[in-house]
Amino acid sequence: MLRSGLRSASNQDWAKPFRNYRDEIIQNYGKCIGKELDELVTPALILDRAILNRNINKMTTALADSKVVLRPHTKVQKSTDLARIQIEAGAIGVTVSTIWEAAAMFASGVESVLIANLVVGKNKIDSLALIAKYGDLIVSVDNMQNIDDIAYSLKKYGSKVSVLIDLDVGLARCGARSPQEAMKLANQVASHPNMLLKGIQAYEGHCMLEPNPEVRVSLANKAMDYAGSVLEQIAAKYPSAIVLSGGGTGTYNITGKHPSVTELQAGSFVFMDSFHGNLAPIFEISLTVLATVTARHKNRITLDAGRKSIGIDFAPPRIKNSDLVANFCAEEHAIFDIHSEDKIHLGDRLELVSGYAPTTVNLHDVIFVIEDNKVVELWPVFPRGPQDKGFLSSLQNS
Amino acid sequence: MLRSGLRSASNQDWAKPFRNYRDEIIQNYGKCIGKELDELVTPALILDRAILNRNINKMTTALADSKVVLRPHTKVQKSTDLARIQIEAGAIGVTVSTIWEAAAMFASGVESVLIANLVVGKNKIDSLALIAKYGDLIVSVDNMQNIDDIAYSLKKYGSKVSVLIDLDVGLARCGARSPQEAMKLANQVASHPNMLLKGIQAYEGHCMLEPNPEVRVSLANKAMDYAGSVLEQIAAKYPSAIVLSGGGTGTYNITGKHPSVTELQAGSFVFMDSFHGNLAPIFEISLTVLATVTARHKNRITLDAGRKSIGIDFAPPRIKNSDLVANFCAEEHAIFDIHSEDKIHLGDRLELVSGYAPTTVNLHDVIFVIEDNKVVELWPVFPRGPQDKGFLSSLQNS
Structure with missing residues (x-):
């Protein structure tokens, strides 16, 4: 029995663009289900399911004694x-x-x-x-x-x-x-x-x-x-x-x-980012971009995530659970100056907190949902960017 | 007879992700071929083929008496x-x-x-x-x-x-x-x-x-x-x-x-943008984002193109052939303050010059190639953003 407000996904012709994209994601990334974080190709958009749940619950609690309802x-x-x-x-x-x-x-x-x-x-x-x-x-x-x-x-x-x-x-x-x-x-x-x-x-x-x-x-x-x-x-x-x-x-x-x-x-409270973190600190960062260290020269490191994989609007990316903030982002690089005592090596994988989650998600095909360090679900990002993804035709033909 | 440096597209299994994406673009946007600019869903990434050709020729001329060869x-x-x-x-x-x-x-x-x-x-x-x-x-x-x-x-x-x-x-x-x-x-x-x-x-x-x-x-x-x-x-x-x-x-x-x-x-000389325009003014803007005016209140207009359809790195978007520069971009909005004498109305379509072409293109499914105000070709943008698009599997299985 579905909750009020939900029905099954449509199997009608007009909804084909939606189903096609889900099929494509399974075809391209289905093998990732069950894999550990370390096995994913970086940059990868990863979502901590436990933190997500906490954020959703916190919002429910915050609105519990209000007559305002959530339409995220x-x-x-x-x-x-x-x-x-x-x-x-x-x-x-x-x-x-x-x-x-x-x-x-x-x-x-x-x-x-x-x-x-x-x-x-x-x-x-x-x-x-x-x-x-x-x-x-x-x-x-x-x-x-x-x-x-x-x-x-x-x-x-x-x-x-x-x-x-x-x-x-x-x-x-x-x-x-x-x-x-x-x-x-x-x-x-x-x-x-x-x-x-x-x-x-x-x-x-x-x-x-x-x-x-x-x-x-x-x-x-x-x-x-x-x-x-x-x-x-x-x-x-x-x-x-x-x-x-x-x-x-x-x-x-x-x-x-x-x-x-x-x-x-x-809406952003589910994922959070550096921008919203300052505005609503009660919510936790659930969404990060997993990146790989591709170069280290003295205390300067380069990661393989840049403007084409992480939203830097309003704030630069930072490394999760650290005070390290990117000093520059190119399209496929983020540059950090780390502390001498930081043990970060070539090939290490680090999680980046985005400056702005909405523009980050829009850059990715799929959200890898993580529980206990493993991929448990693939959530397609759809529709990404502008254009109609085929809905214009499928609606006209229906 | 193909030029040296080119062969036919691969029909091997490992290359399937490439062919699949081209099929998807034709399926979703094939109907746009032959259409006029005014019929496209906005925001749309449009490329003036004549200007592109001029830019390519200018670079060829610039390197003609140099021993340096181009690998764009x-x-x-x-x-x-x-x-x-x-x-x-x-x-x-x-x-x-x-x-x-x-x-x-x-x-x-x-x-x-x-x-x-x-x-x-x-x-x-x-x-x-x-x-x-x-x-x-x-x-x-x-x-x-x-x-x-x-x-x-x-x-x-x-x-x-x-x-x-x-x-x-x-x-x-x-x-x-x-x-x-x-x-x-x-x-x-x-x-x-x-x-x-x-x-x-x-x-x-x-x-x-x-x-x-x-x-x-x-x-x-x-x-x-x-x-x-x-x-x-x-x-x-x-x-x-x-x-x-x-x-x-x-x-x-x-x-x-x-x-x-x-x-x-x-590479950027083919398309150009506000950032590169200052650096290499010999090249012309061939690539723009076609957008629609969705609101006008006095001299303030809103367009339906924002951070999710146009790269604003290094410079804000501007309206082509005008001195109008966006004063703010949200994800799906660009805001301009126009001159009182500008005849711009709700539903008008305007071409935006991006701040930075590389991050603009990456947001779109496809480039609409335009000749004489009509779509003559669809150039898929591939691969968009991070992730392997299925190549990881197709290569391992080949």
Whole structure:
């Protein structure tokens, strides 16, 4: 018996790109199951299953006495396997960034997906209308024409979506810039019979980059106070508008406890990295890049992991359980100056903590899931990077 | 009749990962051939074939009166299709960074491959010895134990490689740190019957980051004077040591004309990017990321290309044929502040010039090759990121 929010993976034709990639991963890396860490080709993306479980449990505990429910962002992991585990642990669905990530989630059997991003362009909007047939799809909007474009495709394909009004709460990226603008968008959504107005999405991304915890609390609360007041105005006119979705790992304990917020989008807490470690130190590093020492000259070592295997956005990689931070990363090299007393030799394998997990995972084919120093599962990273992975064709042909 | 340096793509079992990926690209994106730019899903990696040809011709002209021959680095493009075009245009083979890139090149029919990097670890060294059967393989070394480890695998599999001694000429990354150390390594290579000592690889990477052209000339010449003197000492003892390989796009007109240098590794000149544009302005931008405007609020626009589709190392993305530079990139967003008079609307498609082409290409499945605004070819990006793509198994089973 599957938990509410999950069904079996789709065996329909439109979901073939999802199944094909899983087959490819098994074909290329299936032999790694049961192997010890030392036998893996480096650089390899490895996940400590025990630490992952602890991180998931910590978030569950943190939200236990809050009315906010978790809808984790899965752009971080790009893993439907992990998404299913999170839903088993109580998440009500997932958040994604792209229409292709949404397609992968529905293909895997996840029932409810929020695209916390704008979907623009004919190919993508048609695909949105098509995948809306295969699950509970929620999309964000911040433009009148875009609302009409989506409604047009929904009508063409006979499908429905739920809609959140994207509200700018200080990030100054996407989103309505005023309560009046948000209400105008809400009116437009409500005018389309194939759209259900569900509420507001308000991403306080500007707070994630704020290192001072006190300033972060004040900034995030201010953002959510504002979003809550806008939702109240919209809900007074449209009672279906009940959702306020926002937050990230950096604000899980602020936005996650705000009285107006209903859904938390935090995602990185499952893996963590140097950037998020400073923001939410309660969570532990579960994901690392296993690398090999390819050169040592005096106290300078070179590892075989660089910009093409580890995300260095916002912070350089560091060696796990040490104070060693890379002083430079080339594409296939990370350079460290070690201490004279460090016993590190050519061929040694070291685990690197990434600067930023979301861009790290996106570089890899697969996550090697580790228990007791052995590979126990392969979690395909899908979809990696841009492009539709064949979903555009498979959806049109279905 | 194929040009010297090229044969047909391999139809042997070990080369299956190469063929499988090409099949996958055709299956997923074959329908794009013949389409106009406006019909592509964004973000899409697009290559202007006419500009590419001009860049290739400019490099041929630049080296025409030099005895230095081109062995272009293909870590940039990760495209065997382009590698073959460059060999047709006179390159003597290619340079790569990883053993899996080398495997892809041999699988595609390229005959001569230099791995300008150290190959360390049992899996990789065994794979090196195995692929050495399928082409003219040259590898770099900077460590006595590593030389013996490679020789051991070569003996086990009955294959041979050519070897360049990696010499540090100022980058302080890998490479022998003195002429004495280089000679010691040369002696060790010469002691192994399965290794042919071919010369020196000396990458003056520290010069690429030097923005002042005069300082760059002086730095690069000093580095190559030193490398030339070390090669002379080694060649006096081992006449097979005739190669001095180095250089990049940033030093193509310095290292490419140095009297001691025999092979130039420049690679990025085919595509160019903001970083290399400053170093070698003679070459034009042929590669861009096509993106869609997903939001506009006053003069701030958001595009659907971010850190997961465009390399921002060393420089932020900019909009082609404009002075607009991104002020922030998230994973799936690039933010620009445009001029009030700019006519840019929701849904418009813009071409972005990457900060750094090598990390941009690595994010994409495929390069869409464009002529007269239409897709004329699909060039698979292979291998993308780390991991062996199945070559480890296919080589062991062959």
